[in-house]
Amino acid sequence: MSELLVNLSVVFSKPTGISNYATLLLPYLEHLQPTLLTSTNYSNFNCYPIPDNLTPAQGSRGHFDRLVWTQSKLPQIYSKLKSKLLFSPQPEAPLYSNCRYIITVHDVIPLRFPKPSLLKYYHRYYIPQVLAQAQHIICNSNATAKDICDFYNIPARKITPIPLAYDANNFRLLPETINNNQNPPYFLYIGRHDWHKNLHRLIRAFAELKQQLKNDQNYQLWFAGSFNKRNTPKLHSQIKELGIKHQVKFLDYVAHKELPKIINQALAVVFPSLWEGFGFPVLEAMACGTPVITSNLSSLPEVAGNAAILINPYNTREITDAMQQIATNKQLRSQLSIKGLKQVSNFSWEKTGQATTEVLKKYISC
Numbered sequence: 021m022s023e024l025l026v027n028l029s030v031v032f033s034k035p036t037g038i039s040n041y042a043t044l045l046l047p048y049l050e051h052l053q054p055t056l057l058t059s060t061n062y063s064n065f066n067c068y069p070i071p072d073n074l075t076p077a078q079g080s081r082g083h084f085d086r087l088v089w090t091q092s093k094l095p096q097i098y099s100k101l102k103s104k105l106l107f108s109p110q111p112e113a114p115l116y117s118n119c120r121y122i123i124t125v126h127d128v129i130p131l132r133f134p135k136p137s138l139l140k141y142y143h144r145y146y147i148p149q150v151l152a153q154a155q156h157i158i159c160n161s162n163a164t165a166k167d168i169c170d171f172y173n174i175p176a177r178k179i180t181p182i183p184l185a186y187d188a189n190n191f192r193l194l195p196e197t198i199n200n201n202q203n204p205p206y207f208l209y210i211g212r213h214d215w216h217k218n219l220h221r222l223i224r225a226f227a228e229l230k231q232q233l234k235n236d237q238n239y240q241l242w243f244a245g246s247f248n249k250r251n252t253p254k255l256h257s258q259i260k261e262l263g264i265k266h267q268v269k270f271l272d273y274v275a276h277k278e279l280p281k282i283i284n285q286a287l288a289v290v291f292p293s294l295w296e297g298f299g300f301p302v303l304e305a306m307a308c309g310t311p312v313i314t315s316n317l318s319s320l321p322e323v324a325g326n327a328a329i330l331i332n333p334y335n336t337r338e339i340t341d342a343m344q345q346i347a348t349n350k351q352l353r354s355q356l357s358i359k360g361l362k363q364v365s366n367f368s369w370e371k372t373g374q375a376t377t378e379v380l381k382k383y384i385s386c
Contacts, residue, residue, distance in 0.1 A: 022055035022066065022101040023384050027094070027108040029057060029086050032075035037300060038126060039076075040276075041160075042109040044187060048373020052380060055101060057094070068097060083139075087112070087146070095119055105155070105384045115149050122383055123150060124158045127297025128167040133216040148172050155383050158376060160184045160298040161319035182375045183322070184298050185367040190277060191307040193361070194284045201285040206240040206269070207343055208286035208310075210279070210301040213248035216294045218315075218333050219255055225292075225339035227262040232344045239347060240267050241290075244274040244282060283308040287353070288346045291315070292333040299323045303367060306360030311353050313342040325366075327359035 026049065031039045046062065056065050059072035070093075074086035095117040098106060106113060106121040113121040130143040151157060151172050157179045159165050165181045168174050207226065211217055226241045233239070243255075247270070259268050274282060283289060289305035291314040302323045305312045312328035314320045321330060329345065331338040345352055 021103075022053075023104045024049075024052050024054040024380065025057055025068075025098060025101065025103045025106045026054045027057050027090075027106060027110075027112075028060075029070055029074045029089065030076070030110050030112075031058065031060070032077040038110050040187075040300065041124070041126070041184060044185070044369050045109065045373055045376060048369065048377060049107075049380070052377060052384070054107070055103075057097065068101070087142075090114055105380065107380055111147055111150050113150050113154065115146075115153060120155050120383070121153075122156045122158060122380060123154050124160070125151070125164060125168055125297075126160055127164055127295070128171045129216055129295055129297070131171050132167075132295055135215075154178075156180065156379060158182055158379060161322050163319040163322065164297045180375075180379055182372055182379075183367060184300070184303075185369040185372050186300065186303045186307050186364065187276070188307065188368070191280050191283070191304040193307075193309040194280060197281045197284045203285060204238045204240050205287050205347070206242045206285075207288055207290050207346075208242045208244060208282060208305075209290055210274075210283075210304070211245045211291070211293075213243070213245060213251045213255060215251060218292045218294050219243070219251075220258060221333065221336050222290060222292050222339060223255060223258055223262065223264075223268070225336045225343065226267075227264050228336070228340045229343050229347070232340065233347060237347070238267070239287075240269060242269045242271060242282070242286070244271045244279065246273045279304070280308055283310050286310055288313055288343070288356075290339070290343065291320070292331060292339055293318075293320070294333050296320055302328065303364055307364045309357040309361055311346055311356035312360060313339070313346065323367075325359075325363045327356065327363035329356070 031042050056067045057070050058067050059070055061067055075082050090112050091114055095114045098119045106119050108123045111123045111125045134140055151174050159181050162181050165179045169176055259265050283305050288311040291301050293315055295318045299320050302312050302314050314324055314328050315333040316330040329342045331342050
C-alpha cells in the first residue's frame, strides 16, 4: 500500500523546467513516504518501475506513449498499490478513473502562442478535463494562477500558487571563474529556441548594440539551450543577414553542472521572453551574481523584483538600451549583482517543498 504516488514519467537525462522541478522537489516529499513512478532508481524512496520511453527525449512519440500509459496503466497501478492520491508535477493524469490527483501547471503558453500541431488538441481538450477533474491545482506564480482562471475557467479557490526556487548547491557566485575568464565579454541567453522566447528581437537588439557603443570591444551573444529544428535555422539566417555571425555563439544544451560557470562569466543574462510561467534562468543568474535583463510581463517581475532591468519585450530598442547600460556601466552591474543575490534569498526549495507538502497532506487525509 502506498498512500501517495508521484508520477515521474516526464523526467529524463537532460533535465529542463519540469524535470528539474520534479527532482528538486523530491527531498521535501520524502517524509510523506511516497512511491515514485519512475524508470530510474532513487535512494531513500520506494520506486515502482515504469517504461523509460515516455519522456521528451523521445519527442512526439514519447509524449503520445506517455499519454496512453497515463490513461491505461496508471489507474491500474493506483488501484494495485491502494493509493489515496496521485501527485503529477505536470498537468497530466488519468481521466474518468478512480484516481484522485493533484497536478502542477507551469504555464498556459501553448494557448497564448498556439502552434500548428496536434498538440493544440492536447491543450484545448485534454488539459481542461485534467484541470476540471483534479482535486487541486498547484502553479508556480500568481501570473499562471490568473491564466488558469482566465483560459480554463477554473475557480481561484482550486488553485495554490507556490513559487519555485533554484538549486543553491549548483548556482552560486564563483569568483575564481570570473577572475580566470578568458572569453570576450558576452551576453547570455539560457533556454529553448521557441518562438515566444523572443530570440529574433534579442538578435536584432544585439545587432544594434554596436552602433550605440563608443568603444571597439568585441561583445558577443551566446545561446545556451537545445536546438529547435524549426526555429534555430531561422535564427541562423537572421544572424547571417545582419552580418553578426562572428559575434554569436550557439552552445546547444549545457549540462546543469556546467551552467554556473558560463553564467558567472557573462556580462548579463538576457531573458526577453514574451511570456513565462516562472522563469528559472532569471533566478539562477541572480544566484550567480550576474546582472539580469528580462521582460516586464507575466511572472518575470514576480521573480526579478527590483533586482533586474525590466524591458518591454516587444520593444527592440529597450532591449538594446538595457544591454548598452550593462556594457558601459560597471557600477550598475555591481548594483544589480548585489540586488540579485538579495532577491534570491526569498526563494528556496525548502519553502517550495514545505508549501507543496502541506497541500498534499491535506488531500491525502481527506
